[in-house]
Amino acid sequence: MAHRLARTLWPAFIAACALELLVFAFVDPLQLQWASGEPxxxxxxxxxxxxxxxxxxxxxxxxxxxxxxxxxTPAELNAVA
Known part of the structure; x- marks a missing residue:
């Protein structure tokens, strides 16, 4: 179970790190606004x-x-855990 969880959490963590780097290389966090236009x-x-x-x-x-x-696979989906 821990191995399956790690195989899901780890790639998501790496992708989130990459997104963080890409977004905040170009965006100043203090210049962000809410959808209503408020800072x-x-x-x-x-x-x-x-x-x-x-x-x-x-x-x-x-x-x-x-x-x-x-x-x-369909067999994995239909198997009782």
């Missing part, structure tokens, strides 16, 4: 970096889980 007041750069990283990790984790689910 993200009260957030430090570190808070924006952290929140963005976990958001990226969550999206990448979802993609990894979906990939693993779609890669299973």
């Amino acid at each position: 993200a007041a009260g957030w430090t750069r570190q808070a924006v970096y952290s929140a963005a990283f976990f958001a990226f990790w969550g999206v990448c984790l979802g993609a990894c889980v979906l990939t693993r689910l779609l890669g299973r």
Whole structure:
């Protein structure tokens, strides 16, 4: 079980790191605004970096889980765990 979990979490972590590097190489966290146009007041750069990283990790984790689910055979899907 731990090995399967690691095979899903680790690629998502690496992808989130790459996304973090790419996005914040070009975006200043203090210039970000909410969808309403308000600045993200009260957030430090570190808070924006952290929140963005976990958001990226969550999206990448979802993609990894979906990939693993779609890669299973019908026998694996129908087996009782």
